[in-house]
Amino acid sequence: MSDMILHHYPNSPFSEKVRVAFGVKQAAWKSVVIPNMLPKPDLMPLTGGYRKTPVMQVGADIYCDTQLIMLEIEKRAPTPPLLPTGREGEARALAMWIDRNIFWAAVGVVMGALGDKLPKAFLEDRSAFTGRPFDAAALKAAAPMAMQQTFAQLALAERMLADGRPYLLGEAPCLADCALYNPVWFIKERLGGGKPVPPLDRLPLITAWSERLKAVGSGKPTEMAAADAIAIAKAATPEATHVDPDDPSGLKAGQTVSVTPDDTGKVPVSGALVGLTNDRVSISRHDEQVGDVVVHFPRAGFVIKPA
Ligand SMILES: N[C@@H](CCC(=O)N[C@@H](CS)C(=O)NCC(=O)O)C(=O)O
Structure with a gap:
């Protein structure tokens, strides 16, 4: 299985939310330290403009917002669970x-x-x-x-x-x-x-x-250079995703959309819709530096607009 790569900086409290989750699971992860303000030249090619901290990368899949990052960690390192059964x-x-x-x-x-x-x-x-x-x-x-x-x-x-x-x-x-x-x-x-x-x-x-x-604690981090994370994305193929054809939004697979946080750092990210479920929206984009990547966002708190 590909490594979980966290793009973060030490003083970031939302990153601490994720680091402590790695600690609960005693999980191994790769740590890429990013700047605490714009510009973030090594992050933007991966996210397509999403600027918040942290971001998690697994191969050519980029997970934005800790709401979704935590669900991905739960999937990739299931024990002990962060989501207690039934609750x-x-x-x-x-x-x-x-x-x-x-x-x-x-x-x-x-x-x-x-x-x-x-x-x-x-x-x-x-x-x-x-x-x-x-x-x-x-x-x-x-x-x-x-x-x-x-x-x-x-x-x-x-x-x-x-x-x-x-x-x-x-x-x-x-x-x-x-x-x-x-x-x-x-x-x-x-x-x-x-x-x-x-x-x-x-x-x-x-x-x-x-x-x-x-x-x-924070689990088992290993430092990684930003250039190595970019090379990993370029060499990898994004995981398969699914667009629910009955999603009440009426959005359809393949159409161009933009996804924007509704609160802060409201930078739209555009791409082709490749995933849509109750929990997440996923868009595919191409960038010269990182190749084809899929950027995933939670549904809650994100505005999806047809381009
Ligand atoms: N809803 C986001 C909030 C993330 C957030 O606001 N992070 C702060 C840092 S802790 C941030 O992005 N600050 C601006 C920056 O780092 O450029 C999440 O859950 O990931």
Whole structure:
């Protein structure tokens, strides 16, 4: 089986969500470190424009968004499971809530504290990425509200742990734990040097839970050069995919479409529709550097438009 190659950077909290999943599974993976802002010249030929972090590559298949990356990891390294039997929907729904709500509140906490220490180029990049002003003064002004929001939302997760369970859905870490580790790790590592700083100081169960997840580690990474990842894509053939002919969207196999995130980093990726299921949309594209690749996105949170 081809290697799972994660394109990521160390400070990226969404990448930490994936790295901890590799840890749960003690999986082997290849690590390609990418820049933390545009330009990303070695990533764009693979994704066709999708700019977010992380991206997972397996041969000539490119998986965008951690929603889908986690499902691919689950398929390729099934044990122990991230989706507890009979509770897959719960685990995935919790992850969506965390990714779309708690994460952004936590960004407000971290950036509110660090905003004036961040390079201008980074702040400009994130303004373009989010479509909102990302400057030190605006971030600082919004920080107290972000702190309250982060606490209010994390308090819900704290209540889940109140019956003594070690992880959000029971005895073993699942997808929801990996998702929640993202914003908690972000606050702890960026602001507290690993120690619980506000609002974590008022969340003892989440703090103890985060120590358990830290001990899980990141699996078995091996460094890989970006050029090697590109060569792997070029030499590989994408896996077979399927377009559901009865999909209510009316989209048909082979038609040209664009796929765009609905929240941040709204860069459309265009190609021929080769896969469409309830969970994912897959498009085939050709690039001189990487040859024929298929780029996969989740359905939830992505807008598909006929070209
Ligand atoms: N919904 C995406 C969110 C990913 C995301 O927002 N990642 C941040 C970094 S943690 C990002 O892309 N920042 C801009 C960049 O890295 O260029 C996912 O689940 O993968």
